[in-house]
């Protein structure tokens with residue numbers, strides 16, 4: 001077979017090679033960094049040519065029956081060897097792809113998925129389900145293993161199969177990426193209205209498998225809120241849940257697959273809630289003297305029942321980095337949208353609440369704050385490539401906690417991360433924004449940018465990551481609000497979950513995956 005379905009992606013860069021940062025953008029970023037980190041070595045390193053990397057000989061032959069949709073060429077295996085975390089990208093730039101999968105299967109039907117799983121079972125191989133490969137937690141990299149590995153890429157299954165206009169739901173194949181499924185739903189005037197920052201490449205199956213969070217701040221923001229039913233192929237056969245708007249019939253089979261991270265089976269399709277596209281929008285940016293004052297306003301908004309679509313609070317440095325402020329004040333990017341009714345009144349009420357918390361609404365601009373935020377949000381992954389090329393250590397991590405513990409957690413995580421950044425890199429910035437707000441709590445999202453030492457960046461990242469993760473776990477936050485567990489968050493996930501739940505999950509995995517071949521090392525270990 002050819003590698004055509006793989007597209008023109010590059011394994012150590014984000015996304016569409018046509019959109020990589022331009023020379024002018026890199027120059028601007030370098031100037032900005034030079035102004036803040038005077039001693040940093042900001043030489044450009046674009047990495048080695050990945051097509052020259054020596055790829056180990058595959059450890060298992062591809063059966064003839066699967067050859068039409070399975071490949072073991074070097075480029076295909078390297079493209080599926082790493083995700084998109086900072087360490088993935090840094091190591092790949094240096095030609096270090098760990099142990100790439102031995103083969104990449106790209107099934108087009110559920111029957112072909114089942115055939116791949118049968119092959120893996122017979123050959124004693126591990127199977128790693130792979131959607132867009134945008135995992136930032138080591139969810140799809142095989143790791144060091146003696147067991148042969150087959151990566152099962154779902155992108156050839158990307159159709160909207162059915163639309164129930166009466167119930168406003170659609171049946172969509174798991175390999176559809178954000179733009180691909182929105183284009184098909186858009187023809188019917190519908191939208192899933194789910195926009196993670198990785199929207200361009202991540203897939204419906206990946207979102208479900210990782211319990212992804214979209215870019216709306218309140219209301220139905222998680223893929224969990226949008227799923228009606230799921231079909232998955234497990235090593236023991238089909239798992240297909242009934243299509244229902246809600247059900248009180250025992251523990252939910254969908255809840256079990258949501259967040260299963262490829263460890264139970266391959267999600268092949270799901271019925272999801274869709275809606276007409278919104279026609280009414282209103283937004284405004286509001287400035288606060290401090291991040292804490294802004295957080296008080298976000299809490300009031302989340303508890304008011306107004307449900308703003310956008311409600312992102314940026315601390316002063318984060319606001320400056322996103323061209324939303326001058327670095328002296330926190331900025332709240334507020335936005336409302338609706339299909340059915342004007343939302344100006346909602347915005348007025350929200351601005352009143354912000355005013356009560358000391359917020360000052362900024363003058364309206366021709367390009368609304370939500371629109372401006374959205375374009376910088378989607379461009380950010382490309383700019384991360386520029387930062388990496390210039391030798392910076394870049395990390396984003398996120399958590400969630402209840403409002404009563406929010407202030408303490410925020411202070412503890414900022415302090416511990418800043419201390420680690422100073423110790424490991426000498427200098428650096430740590431910023432925070434609130435990405436999601438609930439009546440009872442919020443999800444703070446932290447960003448680290450620090451000058452790295454060439455070739456030591458991955459180790460530096462690890463030390464900072466350890467300090468940050470310990471701090472947020474110590475302050476009672478979850479190890480992840482939406483980035484998932486993967487291999488990177490496993491130690492903290494193991495501590496966070498109840499032991500009996502771990503035992504129950506292990507037993508559930510044994511029921512559908514008796515040999516433990518599905519994404520080994522992620523979430524649970526195989527039962528003894």
Ligand SMILES: Cc1cc2nc3c(=O)[nH]c(=O)nc-3n(C[C@H](O)[C@H](O)[C@H](O)COP(=O)(O)OP(=O)(O)OC[C@H]3O[C@@H](n4cnc5c(N)ncnc54)[C@H](O)[C@@H]3O)c2cc1C
Nearest residue numbers: 131132133134135139196197198203205206212213262267
């Ligand atoms: C720049 C950037 C921005 C991001 N922004 C967000 C964000 O806003 N919100 C958010 O939630 N996450 C975000 N992420 C993380 C990532 O995009 C999400 O975890 C996403 O849901 C992964 O989807 P994917 O299709 O790329 O899955 P992959 O990365 O391919 O896989 C992720 C996990 O899901 C499993 N999996 C994938 N497909 C299937 C399937 N069909 N059946 C069973 N298991 C499967 C894999 O085995 C793996 O464990 C971001 C990542 C990057 C790099």
